[in-house]
Amino acid sequence: xxxxxxxxxxxxxxxxxxxxxxxxxxxxxxxxxxxxxxxxxxxxxxxxxxxxxxxxxxxxxxxxxxxxxxxxxxxxxxxxxxxxxxxxxxxxxxxxxxxxxxxxxxxxxxxxxxxxxxxxxxxxxxxxxxxxxxxxxxxxxxxxxxxxxxxxxxxxxxxxxxxxxxxxxxxxxxxxxxxxxxxxxxxxxxxxxxxx
Amino acid sequence: xxxxxxxxxxxxxxxxxxxxxxxxxxxxxxxxxxxxxxxxxxxxxxxxxxxxxxxxxxxxxxxxxxxxxxxxxxxxxxxxxxxxxxxxxxxxxxxxxxxxxxxxxxxxxxxxxxxxxxxxxxxxxxxxxxxxxxxxxxxxxxxxxxxxxxxxxxxxxxxxxxxxxxxxxxxxxxxxxxxxxxxxxxxxxxxxxxxxxxxxxxxxxxxxxxxxxxxxxxxxxxxxxxxxxxxxxxxxxxxxxxxxxxxxxxxxxxxxxxxxxxxxxxxxxxxxxxxxxxxxxxxxxxxxxxxxxxxxxxx
Ligand SMILES: Nc1ncnc2c1ncn2[C@@H]1O[C@H](COP(=O)(O)OP(=O)(O)O)[C@@H](O)[C@H]1O
Ligand SMILES: [Mg+2]
Numbered sequence: 001x002x003x004x005x006x007x008x009x010x011x012x013x014x015x016x017x018x019x020x021x022x023x024x025x026x027x028x029x030x031x032x033x034x035x036x037x038x039x040x041x042x043x044x045x046x047x048x049x050x051x052x053x054x055x056x057x058x059x060x061x062x063x064x065x066x067x068x069x070x071x072x073x074x075x076x077x078x079x080x081x082x083x084x085x086x087x088x089x090x091x092x093x094x095x096x097x098x099x100x101x102x103x104x105x106x107x108x109x110x111x112x113x114x115x116x117x118x119x120x121x122x123x124x125x126x127x128x129x130x131x132x133x134x135x136x137x138x139x140x141x142x143x144x145x146x147x148x149x150x151x152x153x154x155x156x157x158x159x160x161x162x163x164x165x166x167x168x169x170x171x172x173x174x175x176x177x178x179x180x181x182x183x184x185x186x187x188x189x190x191x192x193x194x195x196x
Numbered sequence: 197x198x199x200x201x202x203x204x205x206x207x208x209x210x211x212x213x214x215x216x217x218x219x220x221x222x223x224x225x226x227x228x229x230x231x232x233x234x235x236x237x238x239x240x241x242x243x244x245x246x247x248x249x250x251x252x253x254x255x256x257x258x259x260x261x262x263x264x265x266x267x268x269x270x271x272x273x274x275x276x277x278x279x280x281x282x283x284x285x286x287x288x289x290x291x292x293x294x295x296x297x298x299x300x301x302x303x304x305x306x307x308x309x310x311x312x313x314x315x316x317x318x319x320x321x322x323x324x325x326x327x328x329x330x331x332x333x334x335x336x337x338x339x340x341x342x343x344x345x346x347x348x349x350x351x352x353x354x355x356x357x358x359x360x361x362x363x364x365x366x367x368x369x370x371x372x373x374x375x376x377x378x379x380x381x382x383x384x385x386x387x388x389x390x391x392x393x394x395x396x397x398x399x400x401x402x403x404x405x406x407x408x409x410x411x412x413x414x415x416x417x418x419x420x421x422x423x424x425x426x427x428x429x430x431x432x433x434x435x436x437x438x439x440x441x442x443x444x445x446x447x448x449x450x451x452x453x454x455x456x457x458x459x460x461x462x463x464x465x466x467x468x469x470x471x472x473x474x475x476x477x478x479x480x481x482x483x484x485x486x487x488x489x490x491x492x493x494x495x
Contacts, residue, residue, distance in 0.1 A: 049404070072408075075403070075406045075407060075408045075409075076406065077406075078403075078404060078405065078406035079405075079406035083404050083405075089397075089400075089401050089404070091397075091398055091401065102402075102405070103405045105201060106402060106405050106406060106407040106411060107405075107406065108411075150405070154405075154406075
């Protein structure tokens with residue numbers, strides 16, 4: 001669950017990117033945030049990830065107010081969410097499999113757990129046959145699926161995507177949206193925020 | 197985090213920037229070598245001072261009216277000061293003192309005629325050898341407070357010079373040591389900065405997936421430690437080989453044989469050098485990587 005209470009973000013440059021935002025995204029909800037470029041969508045996501053601090057207001061994630069979350073706890077906040085970006089953010093020198101496994105290494109999963117979980121999410125996003133390929137050998141849509149697999153692999157309680165289809169042609173974008181919807185249906189206990 | 201992951205990532209980092217890893221390895225070896233030379237000189241100076249101080253001692257002269265019992269008691273009291281500081285305690289009887297004087301005056305020993313037996317005016321004394329010259333002042337003042345002690349003589353000037361020399365060398369080594377640490381930390385942290393920079397994308401992705409700073413730092417710390425350890429091991433070997441060659445030449449020289457001073461073998465100090473270098477390698481690796489990563493962990 002994500003809850004914003006009168007959140008305002010003003011950057012040091014003086015730009016007000018988010019103005020007095022109040023909303024709630026419930027468990028199982030599939031929410032979209034739509035707006036022009038520069039309207040503050042990415043800033044909102046950065047606030048959720050605690051990459052940026054809110055200037056005013058409170059942000060409550062899974063019942064916990066993260067406004068005063070200690071820096072040391074930030075990694076654990078992020079583990080409760082899977083994040084997907086417009087530019088994929090894959091590691092070029094790691095295979096598809098390793099890009100996904102990497103996210104499990106970080107949470108110190110056991111090798112056994114990794115060997116079981118990675119093929120499962122790769123098949124979920126339809127990339128089982130491309131596990132040994134490198135990101136630059138994949139199409140944009142496929143790369144975004146890898147990113148999605150990476151976001152899903154640790155079973156986060158929410159998926160957050162910032163313009164996940166922004167770099168894709170309309171057909172591929174549609175495929176990704178269908179996939180997101182499918183995943184949401186399967187994991188009906190998660191809450192998901194998307195911007196587009 | 198398993199150690200296999202850590203170590204393999206550490207090695208990967210090193211090979212990603214072969215050139216700078218190699219440069220920092222070589223620079224660290226040079227720095228450690230310089231320290232090693234200073235350390236070897238210092239250890240030898242200490243050992244020479246110790247050898248010389250074994251030769252010299254305190255002469256404790258007793259009052260002439262001291263009874264046999266009192267004489268023995270004083271000897272015991274001096275020994276009781278502890279064998280960590282007192283090496284040997286030898287008594288010089290009145291008779292021995294007279295004979296020594298006669299020896300010293302060789303041809304003119306007639307002047308001591310009439311001082312034999314009951315008329316012997318030379319006091320009983322103890323010659324006290326210390327384990328280390330630096331204890332001289334302390335022991336001297338303790339003995340002077342004991343009963344029946346008349347005067348104490350020590351070769352003050354020689355002792356002072358030797359102590360000053362040894363202390364000077366110790367200070368010089370400390371200074372070199374600190375400079376070396378600063379230098380090595382700078383070198384290592386610059387090398388690591390390069391790998392961190394080349395992997396900044398990976399680091400930012402790790403942060404989004406929820407990696408803790410400790411996890412991200414791990415491989416870079418290992419990178420620093422690996423370079424530090426390699427430098428330490430290579431330095432120990434090169435230092436050992438060059439030391440042995442030089443010592444063999446020096447030890448054979450006339451001067452040293454005349455003074456009767458023995459220089460240390462490398463094996464006498466290789467253990468302390470190894471411990472210092474290995475700790476240094478690890479410490480520098482850890483500190484260097486912490487310093488270089490600070491900026492990148494602020495996402
Ligand atoms: N780090 C930053 N520092 C200063 N201003 C920023 C920063 N990031 C974004 N902004 C500004 O905040 C506004 C919202 O940006 P952003 O959240 O990226 O919008 P969107 O994702 O909707 O395109 C823009 O005017 C942008 O220039
Ligand atoms: Mg944006």
